[in-house]
Amino acid sequence: MRVLLAEDDAELASRLAEALGEAGFAVDRAADGRDAEFRGQTEDYDAVVLDLGLPGMDGLSVLDTWRGNGRRMPVLVLTARGRWHDKLAGFDAGADDYLVKPFPIEELVLRLRALIRRSTGHVHPLIECGALVLDDNANRFTLAGEPLALTAQEQRILAYLMHRQGAVVSRAELGEHVYEQGYDPDSNALDVLIGRIRRKIGAARIVTERGKGFRLEALP
Template sequence: MRILLAEDDALLASRLQQLLEEAGYLVLHAAEGGLAEELGQIEDIAAAVVDLGLPGLDGLSVIERWRQAGRGFPVLVLTARARWHDKLAGFDAGADDYLTKPFQPEELLLRLRALIRRSAGHASPRLQCGPLLLDVNAARVELDGEPLHLSPQEYRILSYFMHHPDVVISRSRLGEHVYDAGFDPDSNTLDVLIGRIRRKLGSELIHTHRGQGFRLSAQP
């Protein structure tokens, strides 16, 4: 199974390539955006790991060109940019998951495996969970075919849930991905926002796991 690794940091790329090869993957490495874009167009790959700060053609443009050409393999983004609007730009371009540097290489491997399992080789800008539909490109959410009106923060939370369905997400992890500034884990702001989303959904799609976090799922 082939993985495209688009990373210009030679040391990090070498470590990730070794990790992926030890896990049984065949790795195609590109150190600049133009080559990454070309390999993603012509090679039969199961997934791609893409650094947004690639020289030449940046990572966002690479992903956008793949999606415009109909390339549907899942994409895991790597970046040093930690603010939410940078992450949202990655998702809007067609990425499926996001890791902020620095990170544990083993986490990258786990997330990559999960993406490959979930996608079965088909990534889509439209995500669905039961009656919920998220159009990533249009930043629009529908419930039972009707537009769901959300505040920007509510959209950020629900969008993150939709990108990680059936996964228990801790309050700290969710808060870090939702807020540009530091997240205060003792604040009840997140609980208030999730309460508002639940009322708008009108169904038990967001489940609370006491002491662990929250999970979006159409299953009880």
């Protein structure tokens, strides 16, 4: 899953980006409101972590602009302010969740996972696709109850397909959602990774729709 991290505190942004990367997210960073607003308008993120105190354009204005232009990605707001009217302003602007600084980074990761699950129609952290199960909170896969050993890239691709199971996912969509901005994997690289995943979960579970993309099937 690809997320935008909009935070101007360089030290905090680095710690958050590292933790999110370790949790399996592809992370793009923005250090000011104008950059965040532009990225959120032009890139298809699975979720956004948005600091309200951004320079150039404050987070509430950024969020209000996104929502006014029909951008619907889940947004987790960060702020140093804990007053109720500040929280209310965030929700009124279209925030989906709220964290007051300081906070445990582990909590941010769990809240972000929950927002993405809900946005794709999954409520429970155990996402099932036949015998294939993703424990979203732990970022672990099992097949018929047995743990799967996946590389970080394989994990990102399979997690995205799990969230979109049953739907045809194009190569372009996969590239947009599992890699950071600026990384452009070629088709051969994706084919190699899909091939490796098929060997681990069974080839029939990932169907190739010729000229369209890939579909994850629920099989016993």
